[in-house]
Amino acid sequence: MKLDELTKTSGEWLRGSGPETDIVISSRIRLARNLARYPFPNRADNATRKEITQLLGSNLKELERSNPLYVWDIGSLEEVDRQLLVERQLISRDLAEKDGARAVAISYEENVSVMINEEDHLRIQVLNSGFSLDECWEAINLLDDQIESKVTYAFSDQFGYLTACPTNVGTGIRVSVMLHLPALVLTKEIQKVFQALQKINLTVRGLYGEGSQAMGDFYQISTQITLGLSEQQLIKKLQEVIPSILEWERRARKALVAANREALHDQISRAYGILQSAQTISSEETMHLLSSVRMGINLDLIHELEIPTVNELFIHTQPAHLQKLHGEKLESADRNIARATYLRERLAESNGTAE
Amino acid sequence: MTAAVYTEVKTPFRRPTARKGSLFQPVPVFAHSWPGSSTVMKKCSRCSKIATLHITEINEGKVDELHLCESCAKMYLNQPPSNLEEEFPAVEVEFAELMEEDEPEDNPAEEIACPSCGITYKEFRSKGRLGCPQDYIVFKPQLFGLLDNIHNATQHKGKYPKRAPEASQKQFELIKLRNELNEAVQQEDYEEAARLRDKINSLQEGMQEET
Numbered sequence: 158m159k160l161d162e163l164t165k166t167s168g169e170w171l172r173g174s175g176p177e178t179d180i181v182i183s184s185r186i187r188l189a190r191n192l193a194r195y196p197f198p199n200r201a202d203n204a205t206r207k208e209i210t211q212l213l214g215s216n217l218k219e220l221e222r223s224n225p226l227y228v229w230d231i232g233s234l235e236e237v238d239r240q241l242l243v244e245r246q247l248i249s250r251d252l253a254e255k256d257g258a259r260a261v262a263i264s265y266e267e268n269v270s271v272m273i274n275e276e277d278h279l280r281i282q283v284l285n286s287g288f289s290l291d292e293c294w295e296a297i298n299l300l301d302d303q304i305e306s307k308v309t310y311a312f313s314d315q316f317g318y319l320t321a322c323p324t325n326v327g328t329g330i331r332v333s334v335m336l337h338l339p340a341l342v343l344t345k346e347i348q349k350v351f352q353a354l355q356k357i358n359l360t361v362r363g364l365y366g367e368g369s370q371a372m373g374d375f376y377q378i379s380t381q382i383t384l385g386l387s388e389q390q391l392i393k394k395l396q397e398v399i400p401s402i403l404e405w406e407r408r409a410r411k412a413l414v415a416a417n418r419e420a421l422h423d424q425i426s427r428a429y430g431i432l433q434s435a436q437t438i439s440s441e442e443t444m445h446l447l448s449s450v451r452m453g454i455n456l457d458l459i460h461e462l463e464i465p466t467v468n469e470l471f472i473h474t475q476p477a478h479l480q481k482l483h484g485e486k487l488e489s490a491d492r493n494i495a496r497a498t499y500l501r502e503r504l505a506e507s508n509g510t511a512e
Numbered sequence: 513m514t515a516a517v518y519t520e521v522k523t524p525f526r527r528p529t530a531r532k533g534s535l536f537q538p539v540p541v542f543a544h545s546w547p548g549s550s551t552v553m554k555k556c557s558r559c560s561k562i563a564t565l566h567i568t569e570i571n572e573g574k575v576d577e578l579h580l581c582e583s584c585a586k587m588y589l590n591q592p593p594s595n596l597e598e599e600f601p602a603v604e605v606e607f608a609e610l611m612e613e614d615e616p617e618d619n620p621a622e623e624i625a626c627p628s629c630g631i632t633y634k635e636f637r638s639k640g641r642l643g644c645p646q647d648y649i650v651f652k653p654q655l656f657g658l659l660d661n662i663h664n665a666t667q668h669k670g671k672y673p674k675r676a677p678e679a680s681q682k683q684f685e686l687i688k689l690r691n692e693l694n695e696a697v698q699q700e701d702y703e704e705a706a707r708l709r710d711k712i713n714s715l716q717e718g719m720q721e722e723t
């Protein structure tokens with residue numbers, strides 16, 4: 158598996174299948190785990206970090222799995238490749254940017270990634286398309302058992318799995334789903350959603366996690382608490398809440414159509430038109446317009462385009478992806494031209510195939 | 513519209529200035545309290561990190577308390593109030609500088625160091641990250657309060673490593689079952705509750721025989 162191949166494919170989680178994919182892009186579970194006999198990454202010197210990276214990397218590589226894991230040493234990757242992994246949601250910005258020995262293990266389908274020496278020794282992640290938390294849990298629970306049979310985790314009867322930050326101790330779990338909520342943004346009801354979620358200890362983030370803004374109307378809703386509730390209880394909590402947000406978004410979409418179908422259709426068609434013909438376009442504008450188009454497809458106002466293509470365009474028009482496609486570093490202005498060219502080509506292609 | 517009013521100014525704060533060409537309006541009078549020895553640590557309201565910034569926000573006469581970690585606080589401060597579509601300006605706020613100015617007063621308990629990694633509770637408090645798994649034992653008394661604050665709980669109720677000794681495995685099984693029992697009772701699923709109660713009883717009997 159080569160990193161360059163990533164620009165031609167797209168992660169399984171973007172394939173737009175599974176339940177509720179008009180609104181739920183993906184479901185994700187992560188587990189934070191640490192080795193019992195080592196200091197946490199922030200407190201380990203680089204020799205120790207190297208040892209940890211080697212120990213975990215070689216164990217992960219050798220796990221017997223139907224989807225084996227490939228390990229990359231992050232420090233030896235070029236900046237554009239590190240950025241590429243961030244754009245594809247396979248590593249955190251923090252892992253890409255920090256110093257010292259660190260690595261990531263990824264499955265070919267990109268639905269499994271294990272970060273080594275991020276905030277914790279291990280950050281295990283399973284990412285699936287659609288609203289599919291049970292499948293995520295099944296897969297991650299199995300992988301966690303596999304790793305645990307090779308190494309000794311730091312665990313206490315009282316506090317559960319021990320983590321560098323006490324906010325993750327216990328199950329070390331974060332359960333999240335990525336939602337596309339353009340109508341709630343348009344109708345300005347999104348703030349109410351945030352408030353409602355905050356009251357029940359759920360967190361809202363942007364597309365690229367902590368500290369990222371909500372680009373393209375994508376929101377990640379995740380659990381916050383890790384101690385005192387079991388993994389199943391936390392998963393259930395999200396499974397119970399998400400349907401009402403979906404309902405809320407669908408109602409807002411209906412309201413928008415009912416209020417002024419022509420205006421909405423016009424706005425969506427113009428967005429599509431710009432994407433098909435622009436000669437230079439920024440990342441923000443692209444995300445914004447793709448969001449309209451994505452909603453347009455779900456509302457049956459655009460027919461010649463499919464959801465997986467749009468999902469992919471959100472990722473493939475990010476800076477590192479464009480640079481990989483061009484095989485060279487692009488300055489911002491050149492990137493905007495490259496992005497517009499790429500969009501025109503991809504949209505012309507999918508127009509051709511859909512007819 | 514939301515009007516953000518911040519009270520309790522403790523530290524002089526360098527106000528962010530608007531960037532040229534951005535839609536950003538400088539934030540109104542800003543106030544916050546930094547963690548001191550008297551404040552209990554809270555979890556960031558937007559993510560799961562430890563909050564270092566505490567804000568009282570007044571929305572249409574309603575008072576909201578916001579607790580933010582460093583990165584979310586940066587976002588918050590730089591965000592034009594209640595406008596989601598506007599550009600996000602990159603105004604730098606010197607947090608490290610501010611943190612230094614407000615060191616909590618010396619407290620002997622805060623100076624105890626972990627024999628294994630050397631971290632003190634005071635250091636942990638300023639960084640928000642522990643040094644090694646041992647710290648959960650060394651700082652247990654302090655962590656109890658903190659964890660209760662963050663998670664509203666101090667006892668793990670979930671998965672446990674398959675390698676854990678059999679006795680603690682059973683202990684966990686018990687905790688899990690009691691947990692499920694509570695839930696069944698809450699949901700008035702009495703059939704399930706009775707089944708769980710039987711399971712708990714037999715497990716407890718088994719454990720007593722062993723000891």
Ligand SMILES: [Zn+2]
Pocket residue numbers: 556557558559560561580581582583584585
């Ligand atoms: Zn935060």
Ligand SMILES: [Zn+2]
Pocket residue numbers: 626627628629630631643644645646647
């Ligand atoms: Zn320690």
